[in-house]
Amino acid sequence: MATLVGGITTSxxxxxxxxxxxxxxxxxxxxxxFDGYGPVHRWLEAEARPDVxxxxxxxxxxxxxxxxxxxxxVGAAAEYxxxxxxxxIPQVPPFTGELDLSWHLIESLVADGFDLTTCQEMVVDHxxxxxxxxxxxxxxxxxKVVPVCINTVQFPLPSAARCYALGxxxxxxxxxxxxxxxxLVLGTGGLSHQLDGQRAGFINKDFDLQFMESLVHDPRWATxxxxxxxxxxxxxxxxxxLMWLSTRAALGDQVRRVHQNYHIPxxxxxxxxMVMSA
Amino acid sequence: xxxxxxxxxxxFDGAQARKGYGLNKMCYSxxxxxxxxxxxxxxxxYCSRFGLTAEQxxxxxxxxxxxxxxxxGNVYYLAKFAGILGLDxxxxxxxxxxxxxxxxxxxxxxxxx
Numbered sequence: 001m002a003t004l005v006g007g008i009t010t011s012x013x014x015x016x017x018x019x020x021x022x023x024x025x026x027x028x029x030x031x032x033x034f035d036g037y038g039p040v041h042r043w044l045e046a047e048a049r050p051d052v053x054x055x056x057x058x059x060x061x062x063x064x065x066x067x068x069x070x071x072x073x074v075g076a077a078a079e080y081x082x083x084x085x086x087x088x089i090p091q092v093p094p095f096t097g098e099l100d101l102s103w104h105l106i107e108s109l110v111a112d113g114f115d116l117t118t119c120q121e122m123v124v125d126h127x128x129x130x131x132x133x134x135x136x137x138x139x140x141x142x143x144k145v146v147p148v149c150i151n152t153v154q155f156p157l158p159s160a161a162r163c164y165a166l167g168x169x170x171x172x173x174x175x176x177x178x179x180x181x182x183x184l185v186l187g188t189g190g191l192s193h194q195l196d197g198q199r200a201g202f203i204n205k206d207f208d209l210q211f212m213e214s215l216v217h218d219p220r221w222a223t224x225x226x227x228x229x230x231x232x233x234x235x236x237x238x239x240x241x242l243m244w245l246s247t248r249a250a251l252g253d254q255v256r257r258v259h260q261n262y263h264i265p266x267x268x269x270x271x272x273x274m275v276m277s278a
Numbered sequence: 279x280x281x282x283x284x285x286x287x288x289x290f291d292g293a294q295a296r297k298g299y300g301l302n303k304m305c306y307s308x309x310x311x312x313x314x315x316x317x318x319x320x321x322x323x324y325c326s327r328f329g330l331t332a333e334q335x336x337x338x339x340x341x342x343x344x345x346x347x348x349x350x351g352n353v354y355y356l357a358k359f360a361g362i363l364g365l366d367x368x369x370x371x372x373x374x375x376x377x378x379x380x381x382x383x384x385x386x387x388x389x390x391x
Contacts, residue, residue: 015366060354065306066295086308087361153354155291196353198344199286200371201382203389228281228289236287236353264390265383268367 002101002177005048005184006258006277007251008040009215009244010134012057012127012188015267017089020133036261036273037134043258043275044135050184052098053143054105054170054250055128056243057188058152060085062125069154070117072166074109075124075147076102083123092129098144101177105146108173114166122147131188143184150246152189152239160230161223163242167249174250187247189240191262192233193269202235203270208262211241212274215248216257237269244274251278290352298350301338304328305355314362343373 019025025034044050062085064070078099082091106118124147133139148170151157174183191211194202214221222245230239248255258275288294304325307313317324325335337345341363346356360370372382
C-alpha cells in the first residue's frame with residue numbers, strides 16, 4: 001500500500017508569485033517569509049521524498065465560476081496547467097496528474113459519503129501553483145499531483161467538521177491505494193486575513209497561533225466553530241484554514257511537528273506554514 | 279436562522295450571488311487579456327454585455343469597491359477588475375477602509391504585535 005508521509009500547510013497569497021518572479025527572497029519584507037521554507041526543502045529531500053502530492057486548495061475564479069460551484073471537487077486529469085488569472089502573475093510549468101490515485105480517491109471518497117464533482121479537465125490557480133513553487137523553487141516538479149478543491153467562494157461553505165471528515169477520508173484512501181508510492185498532502189490558504197469590506201486588513205494573531213498549536217495536540221479543536229464563527233475569528237478569507245484542517249485530518253491521530261513558521265504580514269495576510277510527519 | 283452580523287463584513291451568500299451574477303461574470307471574463315482590452319476600450323459597452331444594473335455600472339465607473347460589494351460583487355472576481363486598474367489588495371484595503379495605503383500597511387504591521 002501507499003505510504004502517507006505527512007502534510008504541509010502553507011499560505012498561498014498571490015504576491016508570493018510576484019516576489020518569486022522578481023527574486024525578492026532576500027528582500028527585507030520577504031525574507032522572514034521565504035526563510036521559513038529552507039527546513040521544508042530539507043525535510044522533503046531527506047525524509048519525506050514524496051512521489052505524489054494531493055493538493056487541497058480553493059479555487060479563486062480560474063477553473064470554477066458561479067455558474068457551477070462544487071463544494072468538493074477532485075481532479076482526474078493527465079495534466080494540470082496554470083492560466084491567466086487576470087492580474088498577470090507569471091505562470092508556472094504544467095503539472096503531471098497521478099490518474100490512478102485520482103480515481104482511487106474518487107471511488108474511495110464517494111464510498112465514504114462525499115458526493116464529489118470530478119474534473120477530467122482542470123486549470124489550477126495560484127492557490128495550487130504557488131505552494132508547489134514554495135516547496136520546489138526550481139519548478140521542475142519531481143512529483144505527480146492530485147488536486148482536491150474546496151469551495152470557499154460562495155456560501156454556504158462546507159463546515160469545519162465536514163472538511164475534517166473529508167481529510168480523514170482522504171487519509172484512508174491514500175493508505176488503501178495499492179501502490180508503493182509515497183504521498184504528501186499539501187493544504188493551502190490562510191491564515192487570518194480579510195480582503196473585503198470595512199474590516200479589510202483584519203488579522204488575528206492569537207487565533208492563528210492557537211489554531212496552529214491545536215493541529216498538533218488537539219486537531220479537532222477548530223471543528224467546534226461554525227463557518228460564521230470562523231469568519232468572525234479569522235476573516236472572510238481566513239476561512240481558508242479549512243484546507244489546513246482537511247490536511248491535518250488526513251494524517252491520523254498522531255503527528256510529529258517537523259517545522260513551522262508564522263509571519264505578519266504578507267500582502268494583507270498573516271502567513272502560516274506547518275510541516276507535520278504522519 | 280439569523281446570525282449576528284460581523285461588522286464591516288458581507289458574506290457572499292445566495293442573496294449576494296443572485297444580485298451580483300452579471301457583475302461577477304463580467305469580472306470573471308477578465309481572466310482573458312483580450313477581454314480586459316475590450317473593457318478598457320469601452321467600459322460602458324462592455325458592462326452592457328453582462329447586463330449590469332445602473333448601480334453596478336455606477337460603482338464600476340467610480341471604482342467604488344464597497345459599492346461593488348454591496349451590489350453583489352465577490353472579492354475574488356473584483357480582484358480581476360482591480361488588476362486592470364493596477365491596484366493590489368492593499369490598495370483595495372485602503373480604499374475600503376478610507377485610509378491611505380501607507381496607513382493601511384501600518385495597521386497590518388501593528389497586527390504582528
